[in-house]
Amino acid sequence: MNRFAIRNAALFTVDPHNRVIANGILIVEDGRIRALGEASDITVPDGYPIIDAEGHALLPGLIDCHSHTSLMRGVTENMQLMDWLPYYQLEHRALTEEYAYHSARLCYLEALKSGTTCVMDMYRFMHRCADAAGEIGLRVNLAPYVADAPGKDFFATRAENRALIHSHHGSQNGRIQVWMGLEHLFYCTADAYAEALQCQRDYGVGIHTHACEQREEDQAVEEHFGRRSIAQLDHYGILGERTLLAHCVWLNDEEIKRLADAGTAIAHCPISNAKLASGVARVPEMLAAGLTVGLGTDGPVCNNSLSLFEEMKFSSLIQKATRLDATVLPAEQMLRMATINGARALGLERDIGSLEVGKRADLLLLDLKTPNMTPAEITPQGGNVLWNLVFAAGSQNVASVWVDGRQLIADGHATQVNEAEVLSQAQAQGLRLFQQCRDIAHLRTRML
Numbered sequence: 177m178n179r180f181a182i183r184n185a186a187l188f189t190v191d192p193h194n195r196v197i198a199n200g201i202l203i204v205e206d207g208r209i210r211a212l213g214e215a216s217d218i219t220v221p222d223g224y225p226i227i228d229a230e231g232h233a234l235l236p237g238l239i240d241c242h243s244h245t246s247l248m249r250g251v252t253e254n255m256q257l258m259d260w261l262p263y264y265q266l267e268h269r270a271l272t273e274e275y276a277y278h279s280a281r282l283c284y285l286e287a288l289k290s291g292t293t294c295v296m297d298m299y300r301f302m303h304r305c306a307d308a309a310g311e312i313g314l315r316v317n318l319a320p321y322v323a324d325a326p327g328k329d330f331f332a333t334r335a336e337n338r339a340l341i342h343s344h345h346g347s348q349n350g351r352i353q354v355w356m357g358l359e360h361l362f363y364c365t366a367d368a369y370a371e372a373l374q375c376q377r378d379y380g381v382g383i384h385t386h387a388c389e390q391r392e393e394d395q396a397v398e399e400h401f402g403r404r405s406i407a408q409l410d411h412y413g414i415l416g417e418r419t420l421l422a423h424c425v426w427l428n429d430e431e432i433k434r435l436a437d438a439g440t441a442i443a444h445c446p447i448s449n450a451k452l453a454s455g456v457a458r459v460p461e462m463l464a465a466g467l468t469v470g471l472g473t474d475g476p477v478c479n480n481s482l483s484l485f486e487e488m489k490f491s492s493l494i495q496k497a498t499r500l501d502a503t504v505l506p507a508e509q510m511l512r513m514a515t516i517n518g519a520r521a522l523g524l525e526r527d528i529g530s531l532e533v534g535k536r537a538d539l540l541l542l543d544l545k546t547p548n549m550t551p552a553e554i555t556p557q558g559g560n561v562l563w564n565l566v567f568a569a570g571s572q573n574v575a576s577v578w579v580d581g582r583q584l585i586a587d588g589h590a591t592q593v594n595e596a597e598v599l600s601q602a603q604a605q606g607l608r609l610f611q612q613c614r615d616i617a618h619l620r621t622r623m624l
């Protein structure tokens with residue numbers, strides 16, 4: 177039986193009261209949190225191995241609400257979104273199952289080593305992504321990149337998405353969830369939205385898609401469909417509580433209200449939005465309207481990092497800088513966005529996203545005895561450590577990570593896979609894929 181106790185850690189629970197326990201104990205049994213509280217209030221039953229976490233903070237694992245696994249890091253730079261799209265499509269013209277598998281192993285390893293325990297991944301050949309998640313132990317929501325509009329036949333098909341639900345939804349002890357993935361309004365036909373809705377009814381799965389990423393894109397949508405993006409998605413009937421929209425940078429007040437009324441969640445990807453010069457999403461207005469906003473990295477192609485620590489910090493700073501207001505998006509809010517709000521966006525808030533009795537033991541232990549976290553003062557409100565978790569901490573502080581109570585990172589290193597082997601395979605496969613993309617680009621340029 178999988179059971180153990182962690183003691184002497186500062187617990188940042190992110191529960192409904194944002195409880196912080198300076199000297200806490202947390203007990204895990206059968207993959208779930210059995211008890212937690214002040215060291216003086218909790219007795220560890222006999223026979224439970226005890227981990228002494230003095231000088232560490234224990235948090236719920238971080239949740240990446242929008243990512244695209246990839247090997248194409250740092251090769252499509254200095255481009256606006258619309259210029260960048262044809263390059264990113266080269267990857268998908270060249271992609272094979274083998275590339276998808278090695279991409280997923282690499283990205284899931286990076287996520288885990290950065291303290292992320294759950295990733296919403298939109299990609300292709302996702303049965304192979306499930307294999308990679310199984311090897312590494314990560315919790316993943318898989319949303320295939322479905323596109324069925326003419327000329328987009330190199331993406332995933334609706335049939336593939338449906339088949340993946342049958343083969344993998346709820347597999348690996350529930351760690352694998354499969355959603356309907358729809359690339360974008362320009363990539364998918366009306367039938368694709370109808371089928372996504374049907375699958376939602378048939379299997380209870382969520383729907384994930386991109387929306388309102390860039391101003392020019394939104395204008396093009398309006399010219400083509402006669403409606404702005406949110407109105408068009410509403411017209412297709414997919415706005416609802418089990419729908420997650422990535423980006424939503426260019427929402428007006430009416431659209432924010434419409435999404436809030438529908439209970440639709442947003443995956444906010446501030447670093448990707450900045451890198452591709454898309455703009456700054458109106459997060460304070462979204463939160464004020466009651467929208468669920470989680471954080472997404474958007475993957476290595478347009479980020480180029482998978483660290484939610486970077487995402488938390490940047491998300492807060494870009495709002496402060498552009499609004500000339502130092503009070504917006506404080507640390508407590510950012511930590512909630514990276515954990516419980518993300519869980520809610522993925523429909524998993526009953527199981528993950530906070531340290532609460534009965535939830536799955538997806539845990540992140542951070543070393544505070546490092547230059548970037550010293551001095552550390554922990555108060556019931558969190559003290560300076562709360563602020564430094566968001567504005568100073570990073571992957572270098574990740575000491576241990578558990579998913580379902582299984583320790584996947586120990587002393588900063590993966591326990592389930594040989595990291596050097598994952599990297600050497602990704603290196604070889606990545607360089608091969610770069611060359612293939614160059615060859616395709618060359619061919620296409622000559623054809624023009």
Ligand SMILES: [Zn+2]
Nearest residue numbers: 244386422474
């Ligand atoms: Zn994306």
